[in-house]
Amino acid sequence: MSKRLTGILTPIIAVLLGIIVGTIIMLASGYNPVDAYTALWNGAFGETYYIGEVIRQFTPYILAGLAVAFAFRVGLFNIGVEGQFIVGWLASVWVGVSFDLPRVIHLPLAILAAMVAGALWAFIPGFLKARFRVHEVIVTIMMNYVALHTTNYIIRNVLAAKSGDKTEQIHESASLRSEFLQSITDYSRLHWGIVIAIVCCIIMWFLLERTTRGFELRAVGFNQHAAHYAGMSVNKNIILSMLISGAFAGLAGAMEGLGTFGYAAVKGGFTGVGFEGIAVALLGANTSLGVFFSAILFGILEVGALNMPLEAGVPNELVSIIIALIVFFVASSYIIRIFLDRFSKKEVK
Amino acid sequence: MKMRKVGMALSLVLAAGTLLGACGKSDNNKGTETSKGGEKTKKFSVAMVTDVGGVDDKSFNQSAWEGLQKFGQDNGMKKGKGGYDYLQSKSDADYSTNLNTLVRQDFDLVYGIGFLMQSAVEEIAKQQKNAQFAIIDAEVKQPNVASVLFKEQEAAFLAGVAAALQTKSNHIGFIGGMEIPVIERFESGFLAGVKAAKPEVKVDVQYSGAFDKAELGQSIASKMYSSGADVIFHAAGATGNGLFKEAVDRKAKDPSKEIWAIGVDRDQNDMGPDVVLTSALKRVDVAVQDLSKKAMDGKFPGGEIALYGMAEDGVGLAPINSKASNKDAIEAAIKDWSEKIKSGAVKVPGTRDELKNFSAK
Known part of the structure; x- marks a missing residue:
């Protein structure tokens, strides 16, 4: 996988991971993530x-x-x-x-x-x-x-x-x-x-x-x-x-x-x-x-x-958590990059 | 160079996503908007926007929310859209968005809780002429806004009397939040009360500059107690929570020590049953219920100032802590002064200038 593509994918994956972990947190604390993201969107x-x-x-x-x-x-x-x-x-x-x-x-x-x-x-x-x-x-x-x-x-x-x-x-x-x-x-x-x-x-x-x-x-x-x-x-x-x-x-x-x-x-x-x-x-x-x-x-x-x-009864502090998670995953993009490299190498083989 | 291209590509993807998304949504929305206009529900609904202190600040915002909850339950309303609800603000920039959101969700009456929301309420009231607003602690001169003000100085005066009669070191502290007119009323009233009860008592006045910094409140309280103050009154919202923490900590270390804290807005006895002498009550909850009721009955006092003082039960003093050594004397004095204030015989100063000319007879 080219370096350029990795560079693009890293932040996107970080954002997605942030949202996924945010979803897990919402599920764990008994909120409906679909409602929450719909409300966010609206x-x-x-x-x-x-x-x-x-x-x-x-x-x-x-x-x-x-x-x-x-x-x-x-x-x-x-x-x-x-x-x-x-x-x-x-x-x-x-x-x-x-x-x-x-x-x-x-x-x-x-x-x-x-x-x-x-x-x-x-x-x-x-x-x-x-x-x-x-x-x-x-x-x-x-x-x-x-x-x-x-x-x-x-x-x-x-x-x-x-x-x-x-x-x-x-x-x-x-x-x-x-x-x-x-x-x-x-x-x-x-x-x-x-x-x-x-x-x-x-x-x-x-x-x-x-x-x-x-x-x-x-x-x-x-x-x-x-x-x-x-x-x-x-x-x-x-x-x-x-x-x-x-x-x-x-x-x-x-x-x-x-x-x-x-x-x-x-x-x-x-x-x-x-x-x-x-x-x-x-x-x-x-x-x-x-x-x-x-x-x-x-x-x-x-x-x-x-x-x-x-709209969804979800505290807006959760968004602060999601933002923090995104930043966390961007900061640890090294991990994501390693995964991407492994992934692409396997494909080549 | 590589980084730049990478960034560009990423950005394009994101941009495409957002733009496409936006397009799709706005189409859907036209439909819902019209349907919203069609079915006008008659049921009364009311909501409030907190300032940055948040709804659980143990003081001002919380009191307002308690009032709103009580009003809702009394009238068989449900929390949420079409009933009663609140939105919290994380920064000054959120006030306007939150107020607008509530108006757009068709709440019949929207409260802005706190002085900080004055300009936001004023601006939106001008734009949304059919919506009804109420603002606590500030005056907005618009025909669709009711301004709720309190005579905080009267409650603070009684707190000052209680503090002066309880202090052994003749040294008292006052912790203010931001230096705004509301807190100046607390300060002036408190100082006047101390002066009226025991003129020789020294009062140390300090402002923390914030309503949401408990750690700052604690460090100020710690300095005051260390320098000899034994009663401290706060009018600083959530910042004041630090005062209680400090007082409780000190009491736990040395139970024989006589130190007291005086709460504000609601009865803050729950913050430290051993150290809270009393609280200067500002019944935001009473005002919120009262005003909501009026609005529900179609008697919304738009464009007017609703002033809540002791005579209206809008302010007052919480019961004196039963562990206070001087309880009986304090209660007698409070009763005496309360009557004088209610009857108008004593006019409590609400500003520092008025305080200078104040003399209690």
Whole structure:
């Protein structure tokens, strides 16, 4: 069996295994899996409203997944997507509420602010890694907490309207929302962000696969020492990759800030989008197209799951278990690969 | 390069699956939608959306669900579609989806439980003008939304009186959830109660910043007890569960030690029968039942604020723990203050500004 086919089959088998084990768990705990999956399906595609919500849900997942995948291709583990996501969210809303500009300037400015904020947040771990070899995993994890509490402080003390825990609604001119998209999806919160997410997928693919800079970045990811020996600046590429990764994550925040919510609220804890991004990137094998489709799958699962308790009486935590199982099986794809190899060898004989 | 092609192929397969699936489904659905519109059932149905605390938070959401269950059972309704049900939210983004789902399932009245759902309810109420909504703890000015507010400060005031009379170290703690107006009412009322009963008592006020972090509640409680506080009141939803855990642990280690915790929203005596002094009751269940009944009878108070205070039995204080050394004195004081509040002789402050000017006579 060719390597390429194995590569395609591994994630698919992982998803199937996740669903099968999920079914077994449901049977064991006395729920009807057919009802549950039907409810999941209806909750994701049953009405145009839900389709709109699914797209809305996976838009930030795509960007968060790209952020993780991009850093990973350069050999860095950006666990700080969550933090960069939060500061991007805040920055976009900040620009959205405090300026009054025509739409053509305001909206790009708000999006740009989110990208810059995310990039700056990721610059710190990138710089520390490049300059002092501080491990980026630790710094990015800690930066998540700094981001969470700093943004909460800013929202509460600088931006909050009178009610105290959230900013005002952003001006219409900075909003990604559209009456048109809402009307075709029966009042879902679908917004134009999906276009940005798709464009970003293309940008990432082009950047990594079709430019010299992308080649350098990937070379650093494959083998830092070889890249260094070949005369590439490893440090520069590390910082650059974190900047781009952070910009993607910041954009994901702008999706929530300018699209889904239109405001930033004090958060009691992490949103989970950044961490979901890690799983998305993993399932998508760190390629932009892979990320795109695994984000869709996650969006379907998350939105569809909300319908499970009502329609099938199955707790929606079960979907979290299924997602965890899928990630588990992707992570242990080595096992699947061995099986596939054995299988194909037997066939040849 | 290989990886990229692999990813592309995989993605195409997935995409084809989803797209084809979507097409098939939407056709089916048109049929069901029309049939749904045709058979209008007269039976009243009601549902609620919890905030991120979940339906088993031992406090606010749970109380609302208990109220809804009671209402359902009293009226011979069944759990599920066409009866009564709930949906849980895992993140802020889910509020809107959940509320919309319930409206789409034709529930006659949909509750948004909690302040956090304010903007979601407002937005959907504008879109779905024929649906009826109720929101707890926030005000939404839409003709199809009933806003339910409580005078939490009155219950917290009584809790403050009880705490002040029970403390031996003259040191009391307050653990808040997020700093939002509702919790500010709890804080102000509690501080006013302490001040009214025993002005020299010191109160340590801390906010955990979350309603769903029991471990954080426990670490704050641990610090407070260690620094000398012997009674702690929480208004922090599921975060407060950590307070009870800490109190029970400490009591188990040293049963002679006098430490107390005060619960919130529902009678939380079950969280630690030896350490829960009392609970500041916020009868979300009463309000939910009351409002559901009104809606069922066709008297839904849309666009209005339903205010539940002590006079309406919407708030109050749970029975004092019989193991409390000062039980009789506390009960007498509570009775006294309750009457003053009900009659309007004492107006309990609901904000920190009002608290500054508060003086109990």
